[in-house]
Amino acid sequence: MMEKSTWSQRLIKWFYGLDRTLDEYEQHVLDRAGHHITVGLMAYLLLSGLGVSFLAGMVGVNTSLVIWQFTNLGVCLVAWGYLSWAIYKLHLSDxxxxxxxxxxxxxxxxxxxxxxxxxxxxxxxxxxxxxxxxxxxxxxxxxxxxxxxxxxxxxxxxxxxxxxxxxxxxxxxxxx
Amino acid sequence: MNRVKEYRQRAHLSQMGLAEAIGVARQTINMIENDKYNPSLALCLNLARVLNTDLNTLFWLEADTKE
Incomplete structure (x- = not known):
């Protein structure tokens, strides 16, 4: 049954060009993927902040910031890949x-x-x-x-x- | 556990036809038929109505099968 969509569902729909109304199952899938990504990114944010401080002491501030940029990019790609995989696997974009x-x-x-x-x-x-x-x-x-x-x-x-x-x-x- | 596929075929409906009748995506019907998604009560009631049966006939708990 059609339910009111949340802002994260609207964002995901816009990003992936899903222009039809999603039913309860599709909303459930997007919600679950969105929650996984949010929790994962928050954990990464906390841990990487700590990690980069330790790294700065070992290899210097500039090098540690460069490494951080690349890990940030990697994490973004992983999050994007996970969401894309979920959408592809469940045929949401078909x-x-x-x-x-x-x-x-x-x-x-x-x-x-x-x-x-x-x-x-x-x-x-x-x-x-x-x-x-x-x-x-x-x-x-x-x-x-x-x-x-x-x-x-x-x-x-x-x-x-x-x-x-x-x-x-x-x-x-x-x-x- | 459910008999959605059996009742859909009895009603000569395709997955797409049933999906359109109750206003969901075809994939949702596929997931329900394969026991990969537990639909909401409202969706179950709609399925039962369109397939001309009742909830108890269409859905049951896995534990009940083992007894």
């Missing part, structure tokens, strides 16, 4: 269609991927140009339209757009 609806669903997925890629890439370019312009003491628009900046944008668009299309197409499942 878009189930009949044979007749398949072509339409693929077209819709492609359109959505294009839109998402465009928005993300433009946003990335704006933020990246801003930081680069500030670092190089150059004007914003000059940096925005500079070749190295546009080249990075193109690579990012191709990689992200390609991945988005492939993931989107894999989500469409024909149910007989």
């Amino acid at each position: 878009i189930e269609v009949t044979t007749k609806q398949y072509q339409g669903a693929i077209k819709a997925v492609l359109k959505k991927s294009q839109r998402q890629t465009l928005v993300t890439v433009v946003l990335f370019q704006m933020i990246d140009s801003l930081s680069n312009a500030w670092l190089d003491s150059a004007s914003y628009w000059q940096t925005f339209f500079s070749w190295p900046q546009l080249r990075t944008l193109l690579i990012f668009a191709v990689v992200m757009g390609g991945a988005s299309v492939l993931i989107g197409m894999a989500r469409v499942k024909v149910v007989y």
